[in-house]
Every structure is written in structure tokens, then in C-alpha cells.
Amino acid sequence: MTNRKRNLKKENQAELNERKQQVLWAVVQDYAETAEPVGSRTIARKYNLGVSSATIRNEMQDLEDAGYLEQPHTSAGRIPSVKGYRFYVDRLMEPAPVSGEEQNLITKMMGAHRARLDDIFRDMAKIVASLTHTLSLAASSTARQVRFNYIRFLPLDGRRVILLAVSDRGDVTNVVVPMPADTTMDELQLIADKLNHFLHGRNVNTLNENLILSFQKDVERDLSGFSRIFGELSRMLLPHQKVYTGGAAELMEQPEFQNVERMQDILNLLEQQDTLQGMLSETMEKPIAVHIGTENVSKALSDLSIVRAQFTSDGRVLGSIAVMGPTRMQYGKIIGVLYYLQQELNQLLKKS
Structure with missing residues (x-):
């Protein structure tokens, strides 16, 4: 091993010196802006680092040897690697201020919806996509907070009744179910009254078979004939978390996605609601997390970066937004x- 590479290895094990950090920062900035590999002359001309093009070229070579930069073609400039982006995000990047115009847009949207979180997250996906030119995914977690309010039975004919279910949020659903054998309408409504008392205020995710068995013991009656009704009740009240998207057209304008097959992969991913819900509902240790390229577990995301933000209030998770784009995104x-x-x-919820 040469002395130069030996010294570089020691330096890399500690941290990059200030000049190398400046060069890495400039390469990331320029590549994010142009999508073109960056050369030393470009850095010297545009970023006023106070050193010659030759010095910058040597620093870029050191950064490449240390794994922070890559050279896609022999005669081309260099681009950041996943390692380079990670160092940039963790050590060099500063969150950009939001302009007055952007603040007004966000304030107007939130004011229009007040505390209707589903509507807020739906429109946040659109706003984030338009402001950042990326694909944005959003979902509120209010589905997991819905609680049982009451049910009613409405007569339909001699064999069927309408089961009406209402959540604490005022969501109303109904379904036609068969009348249990040897049961009158009065008996059915009596069961509904007792069930309302038994389940009132419970999270709808707890409506399972064990809870129904507990209810059966409480009323001291065989409710096997009500299995269809209980099954429909669980299905009706259990809400389905909706994933809102915005910016697919914005993503298609990025040079990395001019390939039709690559864009089709992204569109196929957007149809996989379970996968997207799983990604958005994962527990986060920090309010905002960045996963770059191969840091993503899914192979389909290995050339993308995902920036995910979780929204909380008083310790309760309200929802999250994930921004998806090329690794050279404007972090x-x-x-x-x-x-x-x-x-x-958070300010809006405090005022509500």
C-alpha cells in the first residue's frame, strides 16, 4: 500500500478534513442540480473553494478511493456514492428555509381542513410533490384510533335486516345480513343494546373473536347464530388506511426515469397498497429519516432515496409522509x- 493510500485510509477512519468535505458538498450540490457527472474544473469555477482545479482533482480522487464518489465513465466527472450521500445528509446538509410563498400555501391548506387529518395528509402529499418535484406518499394514522359507538338493526323483510354501524368519528356503514334463526326483531334490538353498552368506546381493532366470546358470557346466551353479524360488524368498522400519492408526473420528468420500464416499476409499486402502508407505518426513532439507495431493504427501491417524516401529537402518531425520488434529490x-x-x-392541533 502506498503512503498516500495509507494516509487516506487513516483519514477516512477518522473523518474527512474540511477541504474534502467542501469538495464533497460541492459535488452533491452540482450533481443534484444538473444530473451530470461533475468535474474538478466545474467545482473550481462555480464554488470558489480557494484552491486550484488540480488540487480539487486530487481531492476528488481521494474521495473516490475512500468510496464517497464514483466515476460512471472513465473520461467523465464523478458522482456521489451512497456513502457520499450519507455523509452529506448526516454531516454537511442544512435544511433549506421555506419561502414566504410556500408558507402561505401550506397555511392556507391546513386552515381549510382544520383538524380533518385525512384531508390534511391527502393535500400534504400534493403540496410536498409540487414543492420538491418528487413522488410523495402520505397516510394518516387516524384509522387505528377509531372507536366503536353503536349499532342498530333496521327491518328489511321477514328474513333479512339492515345492520347499521356508527363509529365515534360519525362514520356510518351498513350491510344487509340474514336474521338469525328463531330470533325476533325485538330480541335482535335487545342484543344490539347490550352490545352497544359492552363495546362502547373500544378501539375497533379489538373487535375479535375473543371479545365476542366475552360478550356471549356476559349476556349468558348462545350467540352462535350471530356469527355472520359479528363478522360483518368487524369488517364494517375496521377502517382501511388510505395512502395518498402525489407527484408521479414530477418523477417522470427526472432523467433517471426516462426509461419506460423503470417508470413502470414505480407505477406498479404505487398499486401495492399493503407495501406502501407497511412502509408508512414503520416505527421511527427520529421525526425524519433518510434511506438512500441500497440502504432500502426492497430491491425495487435500491436506486431511490426515501425521506420519511412522522407526525405526532402528545405522543400519538398522527401519520407520516414519505418522499421518494432519485438519490440525487434535493435533500x-x-x-x-x-x-x-x-x-x-402541531400548531394547528394546539389551536383546535
Whole structure:
């Protein structure tokens, strides 16, 4: 091993010196803006680092040897690697301030919906996509907070009744179910009254077979004939978390996605609601997390970066937004917008 590489290895094990950090920062900035590999002359001309092009070229070579930069073609400039982006995000990047115009847009949207979180997250996906030119996914967690309010039975004919279910949020659903054998309408409504008392205020996710068995013991009656009704009740009240998307057209404009097959992969991913819900509902240790390229577990996301923000209030998770784009995305801009959204939503909820 040469002395130069030996010294570089020692330096890399500690941290990059200030000049190398400046060069890495400039390469990330320029590549994010142009989508073109960056050369030393470009850095010397545009970023005023106070050193010659030759010095910058040597620093870029050191950064490549240490794994922070890559050279896609022999004669081309260099681009950041996943390692380079990670160092940039963790050590060099500053969240960009949100402009007055952008603040007004966000404030107007939140004011229009007040505390209707589903509507807020739906429109946040659109706003984030338009401000950052990326694909945005959003979902509120209110589905997991819905509680049972009451049910009613309405007569339909001699064999069937309408089961009406209402949540604490006022959501009303209904379904036609068969009348249990040897049961009158009065008996059916008596069961409904007791069930309303037994389940009132419970989270709808707890409506399972064990709870129904407990109810059966409480009323001291065989309710096997009601199995169809209990099954429909669980299905009706259990809400389905909706994933809102925005910015698919914005993503298609990025040079990385001019390939039709690559864009089709993204569109196919957007149809996989369970996968998207799983990604948005994962527990987060920090309010905002960044996963770059191969840091993503899914192979389909290995050439993408995902910036995810979680929104909380009084320890309760309200929902999350994930911004998806090429690894050369504007991390500072995106994180700045997401931080601002988190602050504004908290302020809105305090006033509600």
C-alpha cells in the first residue's frame, strides 16, 4: 500500500478534513442540480473553494478511493456514492428555509381542513410533490384510533335486516345480513343494546373473536347464530388506511426515469397498497429519516432515496409522509419542507 493510500485510509477512519468535505458538498450540490457527472474544473469555477482545479482533482480522487464518489465513465466527472450521500445528509446538509410563498400555501391548506387529518395528509402529499418535484406518499394514522359507538338493526323483510354501524368519528356503514334463526326483531334490538353498552368506546381493532366470546358470557346466551353479524360488524368498522400519492408526473420528468420500464416499476409499486402502508407505518426513532439507495431493504427501491417524516401529537402518531425520488434529490429542500409541515400541524392541533 502506498503512503498516500495509507494516509487516506487513516483519514477516512477518522473523518474527512474540511477541504474534502467542501469538495464533497460541492459535488452533491452540482450533481443534484444538473444530473451530470461533475468535474474538478466545474467545482473550481462555480464554488470558489480557494484552491486550484488540480488540487480539487486530487481531492476528488481521494474521495473516490475512500468510496464517497464514483466515476460512471472513465473520461467523465464523478458522482456521489451512497456513502457520499450519507455523509452529506448526516454531516454537511442544512435544511433549506421555506419561502414566504410556500408558507402561505401550506397555511392556507391546513386552515381549510382544520383538524380533518385525512384531508390534511391527502393535500400534504400534493403540496410536498409540487414543492420538491418528487413522488410523495402520505397516510394518516387516524384509522387505528377509531372507536366503536353503536349499532342498530333496521327491518328489511321477514328474513333479512339492515345492520347499521356508527363509529365515534360519525362514520356510518351498513350491510344487509340474514336474521338469525328463531330470533325476533325485538330480541335482535335487545342484543344490539347490550352490545352497544359492552363495546362502547373500544378501539375497533379489538373487535375479535375473543371479545365476542366475552360478550356471549356476559349476556349468558348462545350467540352462535350471530356469527355472520359479528363478522360483518368487524369488517364494517375496521377502517382501511388510505395512502395518498402525489407527484408521479414530477418523477417522470427526472432523467433517471426516462426509461419506460423503470417508470413502470414505480407505477406498479404505487398499486401495492399493503407495501406502501407497511412502509408508512414503520416505527421511527427520529421525526425524519433518510434511506438512500441500497440502504432500502426492497430491491425495487435500491436506486431511490426515501425521506420519511412522522407526525405526532402528545405522543400519538398522527401519520407520516414519505418522499421518494432519485438519490440525487434535493435533500435539504425536502427536509426543510417536512420540518415546516410538522411544526405547522402541531400548531394547528394546539389551536383546535
